[in-house]
Amino acid sequence: MNVKLIGKKAGEVVADVVVVAVREGHELTGAVARFPKALRTSVTTRAKRTHFKGKVGSTLSVQGEHADMVLVGVGDGAAAEHWRRAASAARGAAASAHAATLALALDDAEHPAEILAAALEGLLLAGYSFDKYRTKKDDGYRGPKSVTLSAPSLKVDARNRASVDRTQAVCDAVALARDLVNEMSTLKTPGHLASVALGLARRGRVSCEVWQGERLRREKLHGILAVSAGSRHPGALIKMVYKPRRRSRSRIAIVGKGITFDSGGLSLKPAKSMETMKMDMSGAALVLALMKALPVLEASVEVHGFIAAAENMPGHGAQKPGDVIRYRNGVTAEVLNTDAEGRLVLADALCLATEIEPDCIIDAATLTGACMVALGTRVAGILGNDQELIDALIACGTQAGEPLWQLPLVEDYMEDIRSSVADIKNVGGGYAGTISAALFLRSFIGKTKWAHLDIAGPAFTEKPLPYTPKGGTGFAIRTLLAYLDSIG
Numbered sequence: 001m002n003v004k005l006i007g008k009k010a011g012e013v014v015a016d017v018v019v020v021a022v023r024e025g026h027e028l029t030g031a032v033a034r035f036p037k038a039l040r041t042s043v044t045t046r047a048k049r050t051h052f053k054g055k056v057g058s059t060l061s062v063q064g065e066h067a068d069m070v071l072v073g074v075g076d077g078a079a080a081e082h083w084r085r086a087a088s089a090a091r092g093a094a095a096s097a098h099a100a101t102l103a104l105a106l107d108d109a110e111h112p113a114e115i116l117a118a119a120l121e122g123l124l125l126a127g128y129s130f131d132k133y134r135t136k137k138d139d140g141y142r143g144p145k146s147v148t149l150s151a152p153s154l155k156v157d158a159r160n161r162a163s164v165d166r167t168q169a170v171c172d173a174v175a176l177a178r179d180l181v182n183e184m185s186t187l188k189t190p191g192h193l194a195s196v197a198l199g200l201a202r203r204g205r206v207s208c209e210v211w212q213g214e215r216l217r218r219e220k221l222h223g224i225l226a227v228s229a230g231s232r233h234p235g236a237l238i239k240m241v242y243k244p245r246r247r248s249r250s251r252i253a254i255v256g257k258g259i260t261f262d263s264g265g266l267s268l269k270p271a272k273s274m275e276t277m278k279m280d281m282s283g284a285a286l287v288l289a290l291m292k293a294l295p296v297l298e299a300s301v302e303v304h305g306f307i308a309a310a311e312n313m314p315g316h317g318a319q320k321p322g323d324v325i326r327y328r329n330g331v332t333a334e335v336l337n338t339d340a341e342g343r344l345v346l347a348d349a350l351c352l353a354t355e356i357e358p359d360c361i362i363d364a365a366t367l368t369g370a371c372m373v374a375l376g377t378r379v380a381g382i383l384g385n386d387q388e389l390i391d392a393l394i395a396c397g398t399q400a401g402e403p404l405w406q407l408p409l410v411e412d413y414m415e416d417i418r419s420s421v422a423d424i425k426n427v428g429g430g431y432a433g434t435i436s437a438a439l440f441l442r443s444f445i446g447k448t449k450w451a452h453l454d455i456a457g458p459a460f461t462e463k464p465l466p467y468t469p470k471g472g473t474g475f476a477i478r479t480l481l482a483y484l485d486s487i488g
């Protein structure tokens with residue numbers, strides 16, 4: 001989408017629809033007070049009739065002098081998330097008017113860089129759609145083609161322009177992740193994820209290596225091999241490295257779960273539970289999205305991405321309950337439930353991530369249904385061994401509108417994953433499934449600082465959310481980009 005910046009008042013901007021932000025409780029005294037009298041009267045009448053108070057995301061459409069106008073509530077206008085949601089709602093209202101051009105008019109008081117960026121982020125993310133498999137081309141309207149951000153004293157300078165470009169790069173990365181998650185599993189095999197990774201690496205600053213078959217055996221990546229054994233599609237370990245132009249002091253490892261379909265394996269899932277299991281590679285999509293964005297953002301930290309990719313199927317070679325996996329770091333794990341496959345493949349990638357001695361490891365995985373029971377679909381679980389890292393990630397998540405909630409790594413629950421034949425087993429005692437999964441992962445990271453994001457709930461949405469249509473959400477990508485930016 002074409003994004004323009006101009007330093008003009010709401011009344012001077014030219015667009016099919018002009019969006020004006022209003023604060024809750026000031027819906028008639030803020031920007032509206034400066035409208036021409038006739039328009040002010042019609043807004044007042046309509047606001048009364050529709051009980052428009054400026055609540056976040058509520059809209060009021062009126063016919064302006066030169067353009068359709070949409071008033072959108074931004075609540076108290078303080079939190080970036082309010083602006084994302086407001087901008088997204090405004091985009092919806094503009095779309096119902098089939099606007100080809102949209103302008104977002106802000107007051108001078110409300111265009112600090114973060115607010116401008118958040119509003120644009122909301123607009124761009126709300127514009128995402130996955131229509132590759134639609135044949136009925138409705139009326140052909142695909143949303144506004146250009147957006148103008150304006151405020152009377154807005155400077156159209158290099159800094160503001162750069163901020164727009166960064167926001168666009170972030171949203172492009174989120175769109176890539178959403179596309180990958182929404183893609184059907186029969187197409188997005190582990191090999192397909194590998195070719196996406198290799199494609200991203202062709203564009204400089206990012207390198208990529210893919211290990212499959214014999215190489216996985218040589219490298220003792222037995223978790224990926226075990227989970228892939230029941231599938232016709234070979235598993236893969238995908239490693240990507242982003243190196244900044246100037247040598248960096250920090251090196252961060254990001255690990256993503258890339259189960260391209262989770263049938264449960266021989267511990268087969270019921271049909272209903274399988275319906276959304278194409279989303280089980282959301283952690284991998286996150287790693288790919290970061291690798292797409294980092295070079296564009298010219299990030300200053302070195303980032304190593306590891307994707308453990310496999311399809312979890314019950315084919316004739318499938319691993320069986322009771323099998324034991326011997327990992328690269330010497331740890332042995334008994335597989336009692338083949339549906340707890342995420343931790344099995346992540347263990348391989350965590351071993352590799354630990355070996356490069358990074359400053360920290362952050363993994364993202366749609367790991368446990370238990371995390372959805374605990375936190376629902378809007379909040380991800382976070383667990384780890386370094387409180388400073390966890391606090392920093394939670395803070396970035398709050399800013400990004402991607403809430404993370406910490407769960408404890410309860411030492412006593414190690415008992416739950418003790419095995420009678422191997423070092424550990426891949427299922428816990430029935431309670432606290434998110435914690436026992438995280439404790440399993442901890443066996444593979446040694447002393448490295450580490451945070452684990454269980455994104456099972458928020459990675460995929462079965463109903464439209466603010467600035468997020470149904471399907472893959474791209475959750476935690478913006479949080480991690482903000483975190484990487486903060487340590488650079």
Ligand code: BES
Nearest residue numbers: 337339340341342366367368369370456
């Ligand atoms: N991919 C699932 C977790 C999941 C469930 C993600 C629902 C998103 C929505 C994971 O591989 C899984 O099946 N976990 C099992 C673990 C259990 C067998 C210990 C679960 O949560 O039921």
Ligand code: MN
Nearest residue numbers: 262339340341
């Ligand atoms: Mn599973």
Ligand code: ZN
Nearest residue numbers: 259262280342
């Ligand atoms: Zn899974």
